[in-house]
Amino acid sequence: MTSAAIGAPLDRVEGRLKVTGAATYAAEFAVPGLAHAALVQSTIARGRITRLDTTDAEAAPGVVDVISHLNAPRLPRLKPAATLEGSAFQTVLPLQDEVIHHAGQHVALVVAETLEQARHAAGLVKVEYAAEQPRTQLEAHRAAAYAPQPVFGMPPDYVRGDPWQAQAGAEVRVEQTYTTPIEHHNPMEPHAAIAAWEAGDKLVVYDTTQGVHMTRAGLAEALGLRLNQVRVICPFVGGAFGAKDSLWPYTILAAVAARRTGRPVKLVLTRAEMFTSVGYRSPTVQDVKLAARRDGTLCATVHHCAAVGSEVGEFAETAPEVTQVLYACPNVETRLRLTGLDVGVSSTMRAPGEASGSFALESAMDELADALGMDPIELRLRNYAETDPDTGKPWSSKALRACYAEGAERFGWSRRTAQPRSMRDGRWLVGWGMATASYPSVGAPGAATAVIRADGRAVVRSGTADLGTGQYTVMTQVAADALGLPPERVTFELGDSEQPYAFVAGGSSGVRSVGPAVRLAAEAARAKVIDLATHDELSPLAGYGPAAIGVEGGELFLEHAPTQRESYAAILVRHGLDQVTADGRVDWVSTPDDHRVNAFGAQFIEVRVDPELGLVRVQRALGVFDIGRVINPKTARSQAIGGIVMGIGMALLERTALHPEFGKVVSPNLAGYLLPVHADVPAIEAYFVDVDDPYVNSLGAKGAGEIGITGVAAAIANAVYHATGRRVRRLPITPETLLS
Amino acid sequence: MTTADVSGDALSSSVEVSLRVNGVDHSLRLDPRVTLLDALRDYLGLTGTKMGCDRGECGACTVLIDGRRVNSCLTFAFMQQGHEITTIEGLASDDELHSVQAAFIECDAFQCGYCTPGQIMSAVALLNEGHTTSTDEIREWMSGNICRCGAYPNIVQAIEQVARSTAS
Amino acid sequence: MKTFNYARVRSVDSALAEAAKPGATFLAGGTELANWMKDGIASPTELIDINELSLSEILVHAHGVRLGALSRMSDVAAHPALRSAYPVLCEALELGASPQIRNMGTIAGNLLQRTRCPYFRETSYPCNKRHPGAGCAALSGEHRMHAIFGASDSCIAVHPSDLAVALFALDAVVHSRGPRGERVIPIADLYTPPGHTPDRETDLDHGELILGVVIPAAPFAAQSHYFKVRERQSYEFALVSVAASLELEEPSQTVRSARVVLGGVAYKPWRVRAAEEALLDKPLTDSTIAAAGAAAIQGAQPLRDNAIKVPVAECAVVRALTTIGERAS
Secondary structure, X not given: OOOOOOOOOOOOOOHHHHHOOOOOOHHHOOOOOOEEEEEEEOOOOOEEEEEEEOHHHHHOOXXXXXXXXXXXXXXXXXXXXXXXXXXXXXXXXXXXXXXXXXXXXEEEEEEEOOHHHHHHHHOOOEEEEEEOOOOOOHHHOHHHOEOOOOEOOEOOEEEEOOHHHHHHHOOEEEEEEEEEOEEOOOOOOOOEEEEEEEOXXXXXXXXXXXXXXXXXXXXXXXXXXXXXXXXXEOOOOOOOOOOOOOOOHHHHHHHHHHHHHOOOEEEEOOOOOHHHHOOOEOOEEEEEEEEEOOXXXXXXEEEEEEEEEEOOEOOOOOOOHHHHHXXXXXOEEEEEEEEEXXXXXXXXXXXXXXXXXXXXXXXXXHHHHHHHOOOHHHHHHHOOOOEOOOOOOEEOOOOHHHHHHHHHHHHOHHHOOOOOOOOEEOOEEEEEEEEEEEEEOOOOOEEEEEEEEOOOOEEEEOOOOOOOOOXXXXXXXXXXXXXXXXXXXXXXXXXEOOOOOEOOOOOOOHHHHHHHHHHHHHHHHHHHHHHHHHXXXXXXXXXXXXXXXXXXXXXXXXXXXXXXXXXXXXXXXXXXXXXXXXXXXXXXXXXHHHOEOEEEEEEEEEEEEEOOOOEEEEEEEEEEEEOEOOOOHHHHHHHHHHHHHHHHHHHHOOOEOEOOOOOOEOOOOOOOOOOOOHHHOOOEEEEEOOOOOOOOOOOOEOOOOOHHHOOHHHHXXXXXXXXXXXXXXXXXXXXXXXXX | OOOOOOEOOOOOOOEEEEEEEOOEEEEEEEOOOOEHHHHHHHHOXXXXXXXXXXXXXXXXXXXXXXXXXXXXXXXXHHHHOOOEEEOHHHOOEOOXXXXXXXXXXXXXXXXXXXXXXXXXXXXXXXXXXXXXXOXXXXXXXXXXXXXXXXXXXXXXXXXXXXHHHHHO | OOOOEEEEOOOHHHHHHHHOOOOEXXXXXXXXXXXXXXXXXXXXXEEEEOOOXXXXXXXXXXXXXXXXXOOEHHHHHHOXXXXXXXXXXXXXXXXXXXXXXXXXXXXXXXHOOOOOOHHHHOOOOOEOOOOOOOOEHHHHOOOOOOOOOOOXXXXXXXXXXXXXXXHHOOOOEEEEEEOOEEEEEEHHXXXXXXXXXXXXXXXXXXXXXXXXXXEEOOOOOOOEEEEEEOOOOOOOOOOEEEEEEEEEEOOOOEEEEEEEEEEOOOOOOEEOHHHHHHHEOOEOOHHHHHHHHHHHOOOOOOOOOOOOHHHHHHHHHHHHHHHHHHHHO
């Protein structure tokens, strides 16, 4: 499959819409008769509502309705997304009783004619509480930990070989604890939903979601509806990073309010509400033990992780999972334990598990390299896993060696002097660090429909999402390639639950799942037209079999006599057809052809450290990645860069603090939660190794969304160690840690 | 453009506000609490300007007022009577994109697109201000526009491209 | 947000007349006030839009500078005469906020901005500044950004303005008019200590309008610098900052007069006279600079979580003074 489309760095097909402000996000749909909603949230973290008085709120100007546990409809406990049964990480819905499970829990919803009136009236709802001392600090409550249900199939306990026996023979050991804080996704677009009921008890929702089908299923479940009574529309997502891959209560509440009031209701979360309403990355405390021989080969690895559990949902940050697949160590134990706290449910945030777990593992590996006096890349190579060390299966593809080699070459790694504090630039200490990047991809199901039209254009549809990932563009290219049409004549449509089913565009699954479905649908549509032509004595292709026919530029032609050709349009018109339609679908495929699928990479970071002020600046960042075939190098590069930027934030800036006494977020805003700004980010280089993966799917693509963040925090911490001689095992790295 | 004293009546629920946006005058009757951002998005149907934080902490709502970049969430609509407001919708003339918009597409200077109108309006102002003498200066002077997708390097590249082509 | 009346006034007299009404507040750039109102910290019943008052002058002459209360941060920062003659002023302005906010924010409004303490800004936390006697959530909570000087057990908040720190280092004077008539307030007297009444932050009366800020010409103004320490490279409030102004007598670079002021460490910019004394009448050397840094942190009273500010402040003083010395030579 070679064409101008696959592998081409096409500009994003929706680019014009985005740069002119014409792309419509969830809160921006013009729905007549709209009413506006505002939330009231709990100001305590644990306890009960003892009194809730809505009198003043109901009497305020413009108020249409006030909903609380006193009058809200009964809502079921939802099926969990963590076990792939359902749509929600938060399975226990609010406004059902007086119990407060976490600070920021929704306790009331006010609906009014205008947003200002709704927000003002929300401030008039009087809530009194019987507050109890909340448990919100992970490190203080680890003793009460429990083993969670498997999350995305990963059980809490894992062992291969006999690590405790094997480590007895080790000559070098690293045993350390690594700590990561609460992180919030903070996409630029706050969560928002517009819910409207149409005649015949049909619910239409504009929501910002990574999966319209997921949202539809969840809403149907929550509201006791059939699937075909719910439609969810989302053509553009203003950033997600995992915050929008499950159904959150605000969407359900908007629908409830719309039904009660008989009006379409818009609910937009404030930035402050984003910190308590739509999940977050769990904090972790990770104990890692590496036992190795003097030649660097690992004989035993143990990775234990403590994370938070919540009363309102099910999820676990599966940090140790990366340790099961990354190195050829025959004796591995991982363990995941949750501590129930009075907090909201944690959720998937870009590379859930791998982002936090790779910080611990790749820091520990760097400490091992240091203890051995060995180059960090050399240590990785000594433990390179040629086949999946977890199952013994072959990799569908693995070009990690090439990533290390190309990355080292481009970065100039050979110029690094190994001794900490050996590199300087004036006042600045200079440090170079590296780490391995690793992320699986989900072989999720997807379906698509392809329509070839009599005007010579094609439309291909799948209910997937574009969160900035480039899905619109990449799927256009895949379809164009399969159809033999130039990309300009192909339109890819997504973001409507009336389109064929697609799994949530999360877990780096978008290309891997939807891509093959699009290809199948396109090929099937093409085959139908070929069939028409070859059975039509008026066609120059009459009488030939499909194998003899090629398609290019929208024209079918005989491979052996290409002047014998005619266009899609001509064939359809001659047959009196407006269009030809075909479907394609793929089901769950976790190990295609019994191969393990994983994306890999190598991250290289240069930092400058001001040793007197304890400030760290990232001077250079470079990643080389193996994601299988790169369908669009322009958008894939942007994905990788975006992941690296998020990794810089993770390492140096991002942390949500909870007040130890009140259990509330301290600074639920973007002045307190520090996202990297322009000035924090140097020119970032991202490259892809050419990889032919014949197993993963018909496209050879493994997924690009999350690999970019994995390993970055460790590479930065490793670089800081190289610069200063100080090993920092707690994120974010702050002046306090460097100056203490 | 009226210069008469404007005042609202006793704890008024609405005030007459005349806003000139992208060269077009609009007469509105607004709750005085309505920010310029919400006036544009909810009352004028100009949803190109985005709400990211409503606190002036992200820059997604950046528009130009009398050619200067500001956060439209931090000003009330009634305050902008008598000023020239330019939003993302006012940049392209007919079918032709502004050079910054075209450069953003070419350099892939956006991903999800939500911060993009604010980045572009800020970049247009930045170029007029002349704070493009170095890459570091561009980064510093664009730091009032946050991009969670991390498109920063490509945004800077797009701005440099326009700055170079304008200079030559 | 509660709704409000508003009046756009055309003269200072009208502004003051409106301001006499209870619940009336001046509205200039609005960048702070909008957030206070959205967060429920302020609920004015009337906004007095003063943007049409003729208070935007930026005058630079031999006797000094006059900045009108409504002059915009970005306009002041970009003024060529100010950039060369009063660098600390322009540097402080450009290291604050963002370009957008600098285009909106006024000089007077900047001085009157309120603390970023998260427990002040979120009304469900107990806060003595919002409600005297309610308690202080910062004492038991995270307070790494809070005060190491001048705090009380009622309030440990810091003032966030960069501009104010620079103005302290320039001996600026605030001109105002209000119930007490025309007043001239040295900036060092503008901010009042929290004590047990942290709800009171400035010496201004309700309804008193700042007309402008005057910076008297001074021999230390031209050799001045603002150094800001923060973890994010931009668009963040200071962990610690320093405004320093030195009168250097050539050829020995003997310091004849000095101002050294710390920002981000107290309820107001914190002038450290001990640091100035360590420099006076001596040539500016690494040794005197180091002594000034050490003197600057004498008497610091760090809390449980903000001890980091002490060594950072010392180092920041050294950096600022070193930069001035390097530029002068």
